[in-house]
Amino acid sequence: MGTASELQSLDKLVSNALSGQDLQEFNRIHYGRISNHELEIKKNNILFGNENHFEIAAYKFPANKEEIRKPRIVKAGVIQNSIAIPTDQPVTKQRCAIFEKIRKIIETAADEGVNILCLQEAWSMPFAFCTREKQPWCEFAESALDGPSTLFLKELAIKYGMIIISPILERDEVHGDTIWNTAVVINEMGKVIGKHRKNHIPRVGDFNESTYYFEGNTGHPVFETSFGKIAVNICYGRHHPLNWLMFGINGAEIVFNPSATVAGLSEHLWAVEARNAAIANSYFTCAINRVGTEKFPNEFTSGDGKTAHKEFGHFYGSSYITAPDGSRTPGLSRVKDGLLIAELDLNLCRQIKDKWGFGMTQRLDLYVNSLSKAVNHDFEPQVVPRD
Numbered sequence: 001m002g003t004a005s006e007l008q009s010l011d012k013l014v015s016n017a018l019s020g021q022d023l024q025e026f027n028r029i030h031y032g033r034i035s036n037h038e039l040e041i042k043k044n045n046i047l048f049g050n051e052n053h054f055e056i057a058a059y060k061f062p063a064n065k066e067e068i069r070k071p072r073i074v075k076a077g078v079i080q081n082s083i084a085i086p087t088d089q090p091v092t093k094q095r096c097a098i099f100e101k102i103r104k105i106i107e108t109a110a111d112e113g114v115n116i117l118c119l120q121e122a123w124s125m126p127f128a129f130c131t132r133e134k135q136p137w138c139e140f141a142e143s144a145l146d147g148p149s150t151l152f153l154k155e156l157a158i159k160y161g162m163i164i165i166s167p168i169l170e171r172d173e174v175h176g177d178t179i180w181n182t183a184v185v186i187n188e189m190g191k192v193i194g195k196h197r198k199n200h201i202p203r204v205g206d207f208n209e210s211t212y213y214f215e216g217n218t219g220h221p222v223f224e225t226s227f228g229k230i231a232v233n234i235c236y237g238r239h240h241p242l243n244w245l246m247f248g249i250n251g252a253e254i255v256f257n258p259s260a261t262v263a264g265l266s267e268h269l270w271a272v273e274a275r276n277a278a279i280a281n282s283y284f285t286c287a288i289n290r291v292g293t294e295k296f297p298n299e300f301t302s303g304d305g306k307t308a309h310k311e312f313g314h315f316y317g318s319s320y321i322t323a324p325d326g327s328r329t330p331g332l333s334r335v336k337d338g339l340l341i342a343e344l345d346l347n348l349c350r351q352i353k354d355k356w357g358f359g360m361t362q363r364l365d366l367y368v369n370s371l372s373k374a375v376n377h378d379f380e381p382q383v384v385p386r387d
Contacts (some may be wrong), residue, residue, distance in 0.1 A: 006263075006314055011330035032327030037062070039343060045108050052104050054081075054337035057330065058112065061284070061323040063345035066205055070227040072346040074227045076254060076284070077103050077114035079123075080319045081337045082127055082292030087126045091139045095124050099152050105339050110160035115188075115227040118165040119254040120290045122181070124149045125169060127260045127290065130206040130312050131300045138212070141171035144184045144195050158190040165232055167258040168199070169212070178212045183232040183258065185223050187267050190241035205265060205304045206312050207236075220246035228253045228346050235259040237274045238287070239276045243282070248281030250358070253346050256286045262313035270318060271331070278322040282353045284344055291317035292338060321385050 007013065018026055024034045039058035049056045063071065082099035102119070109117050122129075125140035142148055153164045163186065170182035181198035197216025201209050220243070222231045231252040238241040238257050247255050257274050261267075274287035292315055299308035318331035321342040332338035353359050373379055 007317070008203075008330070008335055009333050010299070010318070015330075021369040023218050027131055031098075031330070032323075032325065035332060038339065042111065044209060045111055052080070054108075054339060055107055056108065056112075056339045057332060058320070058341040058342070059329045059341070061327065061345065061348060062323075062341040063348035063351055066347060066351075069347055073111070074116065074344050075114045076286060076321065077109045077112075077117040077290040077339060077341045078256070078286050078319050078321070078334055079119050079339055080288055080291050080317045081105070081120065081123065081335075082290070082315075083126050083294055086251075087128070088295060088297045091136050094126065095140065095148060098124055099148075103152075103156070103339070105337065106156050106160070106162075106164075109339055109341065110156075110162060111287065111331045112339075114162060114341055116163045116225070116230060116254070117164070118232070118258055118286060118288060121167045121260045122169055122320060123167060123258075126152065126294045126296070127315070128296065129209045129212055130302075131296055131298065132208050133213045133298065133386060134212075138169075138171075138179065141169040141179050143173065144170045144182055145192055147171075150184055150186065150192060153186055154190040154192075157186045157188055160241050162187045162229075163227060165189055165256055165258070167231075167232070167234060170195070179209055180216065181209070181213050181234060181329060182216075183234055183256075185225075186231070186234070187225060194221055194223055194285070195224070196232045196234070198237065200240050201305075202234045202236040203328075205302045205306075206262075206300070208303075209236075220250055222247060222250040222252045228351065231255045233257045233277075235261070238277070239269075241277070244277035244281055248283055249364075253287065253349050254282075254284045254344070255281075257288060259287065259289045260315060261289055263316045265315055267316055267318075268317075271320070274320070275326065275328055276320045278324055278328075279326045280358060282324045282349050282356070282358060284324060284342075284346075284349070285319070285322045286342075288319045290315045291333070291335060304308070310341050324349050325355075359366075 037060040128137035157164045169184040170180040172178045197218045199216045231247040274285040278285040293310045316334045320331040322328040
């Protein structure tokens with residue numbers, strides 16, 4: 001199913017249908033606040049986005065004024081994008097075409113003052129892990145330190161003084177050419193300050209990712225930066241509450257969730273999981289999903305009985321950002337490339353911890369005792385029998 005037949009935006013569908021008090025009530029209940037606190041976008045950037053077929057949206061999450069701490073204002077940005085040319089084109093041409101598309105959006109993000117920017121999962125390639133074919137898709141795998149994607153983004157990070165998170169297909173040449181699904185964190189001086197490898201690998205329908213890489217071995221790192229403590233929970237990890245929990249325990253203030261997921265599989269979960277994680281862990285979450293329909297040269301089959309086909313289905317975009325209090329932005333388009341910006345006051349993280357006390361009351365001692373028993377082969381669930 002192509003984008004022409006897809007719903008453009010669930011958020012716009014609702015806002016176009018409602019007005020006045022009804023719209024305010026919808027906003028209050030659905031987004032968690034009556035006003036979405038839209039930020040003004042420069043007219044030249046709106047025009048540039050229209051000319052280059054990408055959407056721009058910007059919102060604000062203020063915090064209460066404090067007497068001791070000054071506001072800690074950060075502008076976070078996320079990019080969702082479709083591939084640029086067909087998947088039967090040479091690897092280098094596909095990658096370069098995506099680079100040129102992304103360069104324009106990053107330039108716009110910089111002009112809007114974005115401090116931290118995160119791209120979508122495996123942003124520099126088609127999401128070919130449905131095919132189970134090793135060639136040519138493994139040729140997209142690259143070094144996290146000096147691969148084409150890192151070198152391309154290092155230049156832009158330095159130019160714009162911006163932290164950029166680059167989720168790529170990583171090739172670890174030091175350890176037997178092992179391939180990983182990895183997020184590379186590049187600071188505003190162009191230095192790779194670290195990386196995180198995807199902790200949870202799906203085996204669902206067309207998502208045959210275990211053919212290419214295994215569960216990550218980097219734990220739950222939180223990167224201390226000039227613009228706050230950030231972490232990356234890659235795609236399928238959003239289905240695992242303990243994965244989100246550990247980033248919070250390690251002190252994250254913003255957790256990015258670069259993803260690739262399609263309509264008909266996960267869309268009813270999409271708006272729930274990153275939002276719930278923000279609430280449960282008192283940090284900001286940024287949910288990023290790629291967009292468009294990607295067709296591959298050869299047919300492939302699934303583990304769900306479907307006939308052979310050449311495409312995953314529609315990547316529905318709908319990227320959004322959630323604050324620790326559970327309020328969230330509208331989502332980006334379901335069919336267009338897009339840049340979503342949010343001005344965050346990181347003081348809100350501690351203010352919400354003080355209000356709800358989730359961290360204070362979570363009983364880690366109880367969990368660790370129960371989990372230490374659950375991992376044993378002779379574990380018996382704590383079930384009280386009926387008789």
